[in-house]
Amino acid sequence: MKLKNLFLIFVTISSFAEEYAVVSNTILDDISKNQIRAIFLKKLTHLNGIHLVPVNLASDSFIRKSFEKELLGMRKKRLKSYWSNQHYLGNRPPVIMKSQKSALVFVKNVQGAITYVKVKGLDDSVKVLYRWSDDEKE
């Protein structure tokens, strides 16, 4: 882990693009990109008996947009119709936190919580599951 982190930090420092990461509560094991996608689409709700709680940031958040592009591969419109359909099946979209800060606290407090934040300012109270970077500035 430490090595990976160091690597990430290195990478972050050495590039001008924003580094984002998908983080989760420390209780969780590693999760693949696909799994992350599935979780955020609420196709995957449990892992190792732990109830998964995906947390979105505000809908106008740049990070979210980046996340959805990067990990979900779905555009807003498509996501909207997806969740519309899901609504009728009784699935609700993920919890929304207003800020990265609150999202992070949420993730720290809630077992099975996953969210995405800027890499900058992260500590080891949360587990990093995936990283990506985006050239597009906020």
Add this chain to the structure above:
Amino acid sequence: MLDSLNKSLSKRLLFSFIIIGFLPFVIFLIYTLVLSETKIVDKLILDQHHQASQISKFMNTHLLSLDKEVAFLSRLDLMDDILAEDIDKRISRLLKQKKDDYNLKLNFFVINDKGQIIASSDKNIILTKFPLQDKLNKNTKKFFLDKKLYIYSKVFASFDKNKNLGYLILEYDLENLNNYLDHTLNAYAYIKNNNIVIGDKAPFDISINSEKDSISLDDYIVVYQKMDSILEEWYVFYVVKKEIALEFFYNFIHFMLYLSPFIIILTIFVSLKFSKYIVKPIEDLTQVTDEIILSKDYSKLLYMSSSDEVGRLAHSFNILLNTTDKTLYASEAKSSFISNMSHELKTPLNAIIGFSQYLISYEKLTDEQLDIVSNIENSSQYLLEMIYGILDIAKIEAGKLETDIKELDCLSLSKECFSMLEPLAYDKGLKFELKTKDYSLNFFKTDEKIFKQILINLLSNAIKYTKEGKVVLELTNTKDKFFVKVIDTGIGIKKEEMGKLFKEFTRIGNSLSSKQKGTGLGLSLSKKLSHIIDGDIYLESEGINCGTRANFVLRLKD
């Protein structure tokens, strides 16, 4: 009192008027005082109950809406921020917003499952421990502590209905409910639970006996009801000062009472005036009639202006006066006529009798002439006697016969009469007795001439109408009557002829009487004379040949 009422028409009128004047007023006053107050109070109580119900309803509606709000807020997705420790302060902001919206003394806060206040409308208490954790035990409920009402609801994660995030609590200051309680000067509206009171408490204690009741005290009318719904442990009280509630009523009563002396005075005054006014004509009439009686001037007439009953009375009275005047005039005329006649009759008769006697005494007359002149003399004597009798009767009828009342020894008078007629009785062979059993009068006030005249008349009648046997003169007296009885064993009187006895010029007919002399005036005159001296004469007889009892009775005065 009743006696004086009976004696005075004007007092009766006055009394009647006063009663008529007072009665409605008094009845009205009594009704108002006694019944109205009760009715008004009852109505008041009804109103107050209604008021109390309204208060209760409004309060509960309000609190229910808050309750709903709490439930609503607790189910917001926003509550998930509890897990984020409300770092974004989204929840606090919302709670603050809500508090501001309500603009009441209340606070919302959210506590996490550890009892820490995560968010609140009051930023000062954030991150403090919620002190009343132990009171929270059900889903959506409430509890009261001091003057605060706590409405709370469990909060669950939006993503996991079983995950209890904590509680949303509304701390509501019950003082807010004052908005629903009247704060007026003379009414107390408050709610009470054991010793906790919200609102203006009445200055005295009220013991609660039932769920809904009213108490009417001297100064206040109290109404209380048990409340329901959220405030189900509470009672709402509505206390009204009687004085104010019944202000109009009391004012009215005071007005009536202030008015009453005036009404009393007015009624009495008007009654007096009226009763006097009505009675005045009668009094005037009485005054004039009194004058007439005193002056004996019956030619005076009454003047009456009104044509009502009193006027008609006066009119009738005048007719009566006129009649009396005429009668008296006639009577006066009769009297002077009588006395004139008396003189005019006696004078020539005196000459006739005188000359007849002269002829008999002084002139030499033949037997035949003697007979003739004797007849003249006899007839004239009868005539004279008749005239005396008629004149006496006329005087009596005109009320002009004068009596000379003295204290007399009637026994000796009776003896004189007795001895005067004794020879006559003896000559007829009759027993003639004077009895004085049960006679105890030494003196008796009466007129001597009349007494003797009556007695001689009765005695001579008795002797005249008795052929054989006896004539008894009996004197007796009781406590209040003096009896002079002449009892004979003569021819008696037929029952049918009793009525004719005292009629003038009537003699009871039988074979003997045609030979008897007499004017027929004797008994009639005697009876009339007896009345003048406060007595009477009545005859008793069992019938023909059963004798007669002549009763001459006189009243004994004390």
Add this chain to the structure above:
Amino acid sequence: MNILVIEDDRANAELISKLLEKEKYNVDVAVSFLEGERAIDKAFYHLIILDWNLPDGSGYDLLKVTRELLIESQVLMLSANSDIGYRVKALDAGADDYLCKPYAIVELLARVKSLLRGSSSNKNPILKIGNISINKQRKEVFVNSKEVDLTLAEYDIFEAMASNPNKTFTKFELLNLSNNKYASSVMSNIIEVHIKNIRKKLSNKEVIKTIRSVGYKINLSS
């Protein structure tokens, strides 16, 4: 004796004068106040019989005038009024006697005699008729010096008759004389009884003579 009768009723005036003349008096008659006054003025009368009611004045006033003139005649007032007040008034004014009308002539005569006797000395109380003597003063009657007990009524009757012997008295006159003010025709036969009793008591049936059914008189001749 001279008597003046002042009375306006002619019949009565004539009656009185005839009666008195028969009794051997001299009688003059005046029928009015004025006539009476003139008569009194002209001559002296031993007795004046004066009627109260005169056509031109009151006999009472004439009486007063007479007395004022100091005329000392006896005056007998006659009046229709039996009121005691009038009697007193008359006597106070100077009348010597007062007689109510109607009067029995026998009564009048007795009064006249009484008044005139006063001026004569003939006051003999004893009256004799045959063997009967009457003491008028003591009202006693004796037959042959033996006293006879007569009742008051009987005495009055007998004395009156004895005082006027040979004069026939009618029953009514005698009734009057027996002082019976209450005499009535009913009782006229009481006189018969009285006479009967007197005769019996005097043991003399002839002294009183029955005159038919008219009356009685005392016969002097017996």
